[in-house]
Amino acid sequence: MDIFEKCEKPSLAKELKEKGLYPYFHALESRQDVEVMMEGKRRIMLGSNNYLGLTTNPEVVEAGVKALEKYGTGCSGSRFLNGTLEMHLELEEKLGKFLRKDGIVTWSTGFQSNLGIISSLVGMHDYVICDRENHASIYDGCKLSYGKMLRYKHSDMVDLERVLQKVPETAGCLIVTDGVFSMGGDIAKLPEICALAKKYGARVMVDDAHGLGVLGEGGRGTASHFGLEDQVDIYMGTFSKSLASLGGYMASSPAVAEYVRHTSRPFIFSASIPPANCAVALASLTYLEKHPELPAHLRSLSQYAREGLTGRGLKIRESAANVPTPIIPIYTYETYHTLDVSREIYERGVYVNPTLPPATPEGEALLRTSYMATHTKALLDEAMDIIADVMVKNHE
Template sequence: MTAELGTKSGTVKSPPDIYSRFAAFTAADDLIAAGLYPYFQALQSGEGSTVRAGGRDLVMCGSNNYLGLTGDPRVLAAARGATERYGSSSTGSRFLNGNTELHEELEAELAAFLGKPAALVMSTGYQTNLGVLAALLTPRDYVLIDHDAHASLVDGCRLSGARMRKFPHNDAAGLRRVLERLPDDAGRLVVVDGVYSMEGDICDLPAVTRVCEEYGARLLVDDAHGLGVLAGGRGTAAHFGLTDRVDLITVTFSKSLASLGGAVLGSREAIHYLKHNARSLMFSASMTPSNTASALAALRILRAEPELPATALANADHVRLGLTRAGVLAGESSTPIIPLPTAGATDTIRIWQRLVQRGVYVNPVLPPAASPRLRTSYTAAHTVTQLDRVVDAFAAEVAPHQRALRPAASTSVA
């Protein structure tokens, strides 16, 4: 609706009200009215291998708590100790008054563990990617990003103003074709995930690094889902023995390291530059003392107990074998993330509801995030008994749906 506004020069129509789009957004209300709304579920306990939601105890197969450390007594004690010593908040950015010894300890130990000269800790993984990309790139540069890269990477590229080009998912040949068309005098950065969060597949990093070196492109790997999982927890670059050939690695602490925050790792020169140019660092309050201490404690546990990543991977392999035997189609993955393809929003949500009734919590994923699927993930804390119960639930609820889709359904959801 527009209104007539009187001015000295006559009557003009008022501009459109941006609030009018609220009424036009009905998708969530439609799902709520149909009893199908699956989001913002209020959990009534912490996220271990089980979780309480809606009055039910559920096997949690939707968490990124890969090492199962969110409830570890050592992590909780570190959080309490930091709160008692430093208080509940740093009340400012690290650039000014929010820097503590804990932040610097975490940076030093993380850099040493991942084999990079230096690290810079920020308040979230999302802010890390935004800050790094916006600080590093200019509108004169080109940034080449995998089609399935995380939203934080896409948003960071947009924020930078650089000319963004997407290449087909995990396709180094496609990357080469894009690079071939760039002007010789353009700065260029290639951006990929180490482990893709929806597919669970690992980046073909050997091929990507070769193409980057051939065309003089720098490389950033977001290893949010590789840290704590691959190569004894050291991540995707270490998994392939390519740590020295990856320019920048970004990570988050909200997954394997049982906390909240993120970091970028690279050369000392790169980290020094980002410390003084990444606006998401300079203009955000720093990680709280409790979050910083939690991540540091989890990192130390990971270093001391390298069997944790192996257990998470073994548990996922146990599920994959069970799915194969039960005739359940799964995406091609060798990580703790296993996507189960579905068709259509309504069917996906109904299957999710029935799995909850059977005592299993997974994540229903719909476009535009990805093609319809149930995103499942497994941790070092799961027991074989729990995993077998999960496979039985998938066999009962997911397999019949997938059989009805064949031959249209694919064994891959990429």
């Protein structure tokens, strides 16, 4: 059999392209900002993870340009050998101080961080336990490890305990959860998770890709939001969202970080974060430290959007802990309806992300909208009016 046979078969992507409903790979012709030029037209951006709006911040941009000039375009090798800049060490030290954990390891993407952390720590006789709605990179990290992966129903603590009871007392166990869930925008039940971890002798890792810069004291993330910094053993995070760059990290005790540094294959065998990206992450972190009010401002705008959407008759997925995260999914339920409305909203000048099964359960498709600290209320009103007009008036 020809291994390429599957590539020629009919697929949803091919069908959607034929019907003019294909929603992916729209190209930007401008900076990633609150308003963008996309395929020749102005669109209000309600679909990026640029939560603090720092991708266009003059201080941050200048830091990237200067690093490019000073260090050149890339490092050409891994941190382990020829790819460590003093700036990588500076970034790790600053991040450790900010997050109040002394062991920091960085990878070239957030995705790679999850692959690298989990595959390094979860050995042959260990268990890793995942919330069903965890990010794909966590699942792939589990697959790459030699341990056994078990899953519990989304944020269901009874189910988590049932799963924990299956782990032999002699085995090591790591519970991994998104801090803020990337699609649903809800927050992990960390107090309950940490209590169960203590009861069953497990360790806790939180993927804070969407929590850093968003929740907690000065944007320190989900553990800080709950006052559980001492009970969460590992934070994983990314530089690609609030910190406006590319790359990822783990924050833990120095011993755990040192172990991972010497065993994580995606760390040892992949080129380090390029100079401009490293400088941008560093400058964004510095900016966040100088502006601890930004995450609170983002949350108040997110609350404005939550009220604005429901007030316009739209059904949104609530944030479980009632904290207004900047990820607001609007229920559209059915796949083709979701694609239809998202195309119409896009044509009317607003960019949102349609989220379809298998990323959601069947019949629970969504429009994922996300918000930035640099959005104005006027811009949000304009976007919400368009969304409501398409979804409520035209599709009643």
